[in-house]
Amino acid sequence: MRYLLSKVQGCQDLKREVDGRINRWSHGAILRSDEADPHLNELDRLRCGIWQDQIERAKYPSLLWQMRNLAVHEFRSQGKGWAISNDNSTPYYHGCMNHQGDFDSWELYIPCEVISDIVQKCSEKMKTEFEQQNRNPYDSFKFGSSWYDD
Numbered sequence: 001m002r003y004l005l006s007k008v009q010g011c012q013d014l015k016r017e018v019d020g021r022i023n024r025w026s027h028g029a030i031l032r033s034d035e036a037d038p039h040l041n042e043l044d045r046l047r048c049g050i051w052q053d054q055i056e057r058a059k060y061p062s063l064l065w066q067m068r069n070l071a072v073h074e075f076r077s078q079g080k081g082w083a084i085s086n087d088n089s090t091p092y093y094h095g096c097m098n099h100q101g102d103f104d105s106w107e108l109y110i111p112c113e114v115i116s117d118i119v120q121k122c123s124e125k126m127k128t129e130f131e132q133q134n135r136n137p138y139d140s141f142k143f144g145s146s147w148y149d150d
Contacts, residue, residue, distance in 0.1 A: 001018050001054065001055075001058040002015075002018050004054045004057055005018060005054060014048060014051060014054075017043070029094075029095075030084065030092050030094050032090050033060075033091045033092065033093075036093050060091070063108070063110070064110070067110060079107050080105070081093075081094065081108050081109030082107075083109065083111060084109075085111075088113040088114065089113065090114060091109065093106050093109070094106070095107075
């Protein structure tokens with residue numbers, strides 16, 4: 001959110017709120033998403049013209065979509081975050097240093113285990129949905145040896 005807000009004009013109250021929250025984080029700590037990320041209702045009082053767009057872009061579904069796109073299309077990961085925790089059950093933020101050894105930025109890291117858990121839960125829900133509807137998902141596809149649509 002801080003990065004997105006730095007790229008736009010306006011929303012000064014929201015920028016101050018985000019900066020204030022981040023500035024209270026302790027350097028050297030690992031912050032879990034439930035400790036660091038505000039709930040939407042906490043930001044309601046700070047609405048501005050571009051508020052909703054920036055909030056949507058900073059939410060985890062959008063971040064995961066960005067992460068997916070970079071991994072699939074560019075074979076790279078997002079940001080500078082990396083696995084430094086023994087507990088990979090949730091996304092977390094950690095600080096990064098620059099080459100001079102000074103604090104540089106807070107980075108979000110989403111562990112592979114979190115993504116695997118999301119995929120597993122989605123697969124289970126899809127299976128349940130198809131079973132309840134008595135549908136075979138393969139009926140929606142045309143199978144054959146051709147690589148091109150006929």
